[in-house]
Structures are given as C-alpha cells and as structure tokens.
Amino acid sequence: MVRVYIGLGSNLADPQQQLRSALEALGRLPGCTLVGVSAFYASDSLSPGQPRYTNAVAALDTTLAPLELLDALQAIEADQGRERKARWGPRTLDLDILLYGDQVIEEPRLVVPHYHLHARPFVLYPLAELVPADFRLADQRALSDLLADCPFVGLERL
Template sequence: MALSKENLDFSTTYDRPAVEERVAIALGSNLGDSANLLQLALNALNQEDGIVLTHVSPFYQTAPVGPPQPDYVNTCAILYTTLVPFELLNRLLRVEQQFGRVRQERWGPRFLDLDLLLYGDRIIDQPGLQIPHPRMRDRAFVLVPLADIAGDWVEPTSQQTVASLLSNIDPAGVRLMAPD
C-alpha cells in the first residue's frame, strides 16, 4: 500500500511538550474565495483545543507550482501548541478536509492547503511528517510571508534564519495583496 496522508497511523507518541511549542504553518488556496477561505481556516485553527494563534502574515498572491491553474493566495501563521507533532498534523489535515480538500493531483488546485513548516527547533523525519518542511527553504511563497512574522527564526537543518534563507532565493512572483 502506498503511503499517503489518508492512511497514516497517527498513534505514534512523542513526549508531550512541557510548555507550549512555537510552530510555523503555511496556508494556501487557489479555488473559490481564497482570501476568505484562509481567514476562515485561521479562525477554525484558533478554535482547536491546544492551539493558540499569535501571528498571521499579510496575504500574498503567488504563481502556482505545477500544472496550469489559478494563482494562489498564501500566508503564514505562528501558533503555540501543546499538541505533539503528529497530533498537530492530524488537526491540520482535519481542517483541510472541513474546507473541501480532496487529495488528488500533486501540486494541483485546492481550496485549502495547510503545511506544518517548523515545530520549535525540532527535526523530525518520519513517514508522513518531515519537520522542517523539506521544501520550505526553496519556496518564496513560504519564505516571504514567514519572514514577515518570524524572520529571525532559525531553521534547524540549515542553521540559517528565515530571513537569511529568503535572501538566497528570488522572491519574484510573490505579490503583496491589498487589504480589502
């Protein structure tokens, strides 16, 4: 059986954080009213037990990765959680499903995409969960909004700050959206 997020066993246990862990997530949407969907998803996350949302970057319009499709609206958020990494991932996946996410085509269009980027200074390489997110260092649509709210956060595998990682890539194609 192929490994996918739909058939993962989330029963793996980790030591529960003694204090809340700081976490960075990325949010994206390119179907429907994307900006509104992202705001609703942020509100839904903030209602989850064990999650406290503290910072949200401005929204950005970005060109899609993959097949031809509408532009994305992207943002990043910082939250604090008492959930262990797999529990948090499970919550993110559940919120995606609440907003109509159906996993079909890799890099295809979607109503909502939530990615767990950083969990404190932890490095996790497990089937179904890699922290830091393995492609975040190469993606302007992640690093630009993340630098807005956590530019000094040190990405643990590279030991570089988010701002430093951003300085190594071309941010062209990531456009700040005007507030409504």
C-alpha cells in the first residue's frame, strides 16, 4: 500500500455534498482505504466571477498504480457530473493527486507532487492537518516552509 493525498474541490451543485459523495466513492475504490480527511475549507476561485470553492484533502492508502488511480478519480468526477470544458472553469468536482508516496512523477497526464501545490493555501492547510509537523514532500520541500510562504488568506475553515 502507498499513502497518497488527494485534493478535493467543488464550486457547483452543493459543493459540500459533492465532497462528501466523493469521499464515499474514494472509500469504495478497489485496492484503496480512506484513512483520513481534513476539515472542509471555503476559498475564493482562482478565476474571477465564479462561486467560492469548497476544498479538502483526503489521505488514501492504495495498491493502484498512479495512472490507475488517476483514471479512477476521473471516473468519480464524471459520475458526479464533471464536464471538462475550460481549464479554470467552475466544476462539480475536482480530484487531484497531490502526493503519491515518496514518488516524483512526471507523466504527460500526471505530475506529482502536484505542480501548483506550493502556491495554494486551500491545498496546503488541509494537507497539514493530515501529516506530521516535520513532513517533507517527495522532492524534499518541507511542508512547514511551504506554509510559511503561503499565508492563510482567502480561506475559511468550515
């Protein structure tokens, strides 16, 4: 089993319920065990004019290979009405592999650690709830350093 961290986000169709449904679906994935979930956070959208997002991070132990897990996450998104129209558009559900064990992955479909993780308080602060204080990413960046460089601005713990 590999410990992975999944970022969850939604800003359409009852976002908190979207996240709860996604967490249930994650817990039912074959070869996976949901082992932890952060609090939910409200955050401003990165694109102007969109509703606020609800975000969280889940810890999952899995036997799935990275791309198998990505396919499973995208199937959950589709089941919950995700339409991939615009890169930064509103969405019923967004599931991102933030960290996959201690692996650094650079595939056309998947980059881990997630390429914007370091600049997103709506990912870093929920992640910090699930890992030890001295946690380091696979690329050896300390989570504490990333948090220090990414203030808790625009976030509301729900």
